Amino acid sequence: MFFKSKPQSNDDSVKYLLDEEHIPKSWYNIAADLPEPLAPPLHPGTGQPIGPDDLAPLFPMGLILQEVSAEREIEIPDPVRDVYRLWRPSPLFRARRLEKALDTPAKIYYKYEGVSPAGSHKPNTAIAQAFFNQQEGVKKIATETGAGQWGSSMALAGTFFDIDVSVFMVKVSFNQKPYRRALMETYGASCVASPSNLTESGRKILAEDPNSPGSLGIAISEAVEVAATNDDTKYALGSVLSHVLLHQTVIGQEAIAQFDMADDYPDIVIGCAGGGSNFAGVAFPFLGQNLREGKNTRIIAVEPSACPSLTRGTYAYDFGDTVHLTPLVRMHTLGNSFIPPPLHAGGLRYHGMAPLVSHVKELGLIEAAAVHQNPCFEAGVQFARAEGIVPAPESTHAVRTAIDEALRCKEEGKSETILFNLSGHGHFDMAAYTDYFAGDLADENYDQEALDKALSELPDVAAA
Numbered sequence: 523m524f525f526k527s528k529p530q531s532n533d534d535s536v537k538y539l540l541d542e543e544h545i546p547k548s549w550y551n552i553a554a555d556l557p558e559p560l561a562p563p564l565h566p567g568t569g570q571p572i573g574p575d576d577l578a579p580l581f582p583m584g585l586i587l588q589e590v591s592a593e594r595e596i597e598i599p600d601p602v603r604d605v606y607r608l609w610r611p612s613p614l615f616r617a618r619r620l621e622k623a624l625d626t627p628a629k630i631y632y633k634y635e636g637v638s639p640a641g642s643h644k645p646n647t648a649i650a651q652a653f654f655n656q657q658e659g660v661k662k663i664a665t666e667t668g669a670g671q672w673g674s675s676m677a678l679a680g681t682f683f684d685i686d687v688s689v690f691m692v693k694v695s696f697n698q699k700p701y702r703r704a705l706m707e708t709y710g711a712s713c714v715a716s717p718s719n720l721t722e723s724g725r726k727i728l729a730e731d732p733n734s735p736g737s738l739g740i741a742i743s744e745a746v747e748v749a750a751t752n753d754d755t756k757y758a759l760g761s762v763l764s765h766v767l768l769h770q771t772v773i774g775q776e777a778i779a780q781f782d783m784a785d786d787y788p789d790i791v792i793g794c795a796g797g798g799s800n801f802a803g804v805a806f807p808f809l810g811q812n813l814r815e816g817k818n819t820r821i822i823a824v825e826p827s828a829c830p831s832l833t834r835g836t837y838a839y840d841f842g843d844t845v846h847l848t849p850l851v852r853m854h855t856l857g858n859s860f861i862p863p864p865l866h867a868g869g870l871r872y873h874g875m876a877p878l879v880s881h882v883k884e885l886g887l888i889e890a891a892a893v894h895q896n897p898c899f900e901a902g903v904q905f906a907r908a909e910g911i912v913p914a915p916e917s918t919h920a921v922r923t924a925i926d927e928a929l930r931c932k933e934e935g936k937s938e939t940i941l942f943n944l945s946g947h948g949h950f951d952m953a954a955y956t957d958y959f960a961g962d963l964a965d966e967n968y969d970q971e972a973l974d975k976a977l978s979e980l981p982d983v984a985a986a
């Protein structure tokens with residue numbers, strides 16, 4: 523069954539809903555359609571390609587096999603679809619009120635992932651990861667979180683699959699966002715500020731800089747260390763890895779079905795990109811249609827100008843963390859020692875980009891853009907006043923670019939169809955909006971010297 527809201531006038535926004543039976547039955551693995559394969563991850567010690575067994579201390583085999591799979595479709599287990607039913611399929615909206623406010627001939631659609639219990643797209647993978655861990659008898663998961671979105675999603679997933687979740691939260695966010703921590707604790711997880719005294723990695727950073735604000739790279743080191751040194755504990759990552767991007771493809775697959783209902787198809791697909799998972803989730807199913815069916819959709823990843831891995835980073839092998847515990851992966855990176863300037867879109871503050879997203883960018887299959895935070899919040903406010911939903915600071919990057927494309931259409935007199943992913947709501951981030959209204963947000967550029975230094979310290983890897 524399909525459901526389409528019936529607005530009274532052509533100026534009202536339209537909602538496209540699918541029945542639960544249309545929750546996708548499989549995840550879409552873009553590896554099957556790539557013109558060139560992804561470069562393999564390398565062992566941090568030997569520099570040799572790693573195999574599934576090398577990852578076994580950190581992840582359950584079910585997820586490792588997805589990480590290296592070349593199957594186009596990977597079945598979604600029923601217990602995962604059963605939890606997805608709580609909020610999936612998520613709605614697709616035609617943002618007619620926004621179109622009217624912009625006076626643009628473009629058609630603007632957005633897929634809304636803020637309807638999940640944690641308020642973002644992240645539970646799409648957290649639920650799947652908790653399930654595959656439970657299948658292999660895992661009782662505890664250690665993970666990191668930046669702004670708290672991933673930590674709360676993993677905490678939520680832990681409640682459904684009986685797993686103890688402990689979260690290392692980047693210290694600046696831990697102090698700025700007490701409600702995210704409260705949410706994690708409500709779901710039964712524990713949450714500490716990172717760098718912490720609980721790990722070798724944390725103690726090492728604190729010895730160098732007792733006031734370290736922390737970073738995702740540091741928090742990842744702490745969580746990986748806990749998983750690697752405790753037999754009963756695995757690690758979970760909320761973005762970047764191929765299996766995480768895979769789980770997010772429910773977004774784009776549903777959107778394709780909803781565009782069928784709307785009798786339309788996007789000319790442009792836009793997602794904000796931190797580690798790349800919600801972007802890949804909305805974009806890869808459409809990119810797959812470009813690759814297999816000769817469609818010609820433009821696909822744009824949008825990142826913050828303060829942390830521009832895809833537009834300014836080097837495409838090279840690098841560590842995923844600061845203390846060099848993770849495998850080496852080939853990606854667009856600002857260097858694992860680079861600490862991005864503080865930024866309200868904490869979820870976009872990571873030094874690297876998903877290898878799959880980096881790869882398709884390098885192959886020229888997608889575009890990338892970087893935007894400053896003030897214009898993003900301006901777009902977020904404009905969107906809220908037209909459509910009613912307050913976007914997460916991360917999501918405002920996609921909103922900004924969608925509005926800019928709609929304004930370009932107006933100038934060029936074109937009625938293109940634009941889709942963007944609204945990855946989450948901003949209800950836990952209202953302090954950022956308060957700062958924006960007070961004029962307290964800086965459009966910081968990264969420190970070029972610090973970036974050059976971090977890039978000069980990239981690991982020396984013979985091209986594989």
Ligand SMILES: *Cc1c(COP(=O)(O)O)cnc(C)c1O
Nearest residue numbers: 671761796797798799800869946
């Ligand atoms: C975490 C987060 C992001 C960034 O992560 P990706 O892996 O790049 O998707 C974007 N939007 C929201 C709402 C988030 O919570």
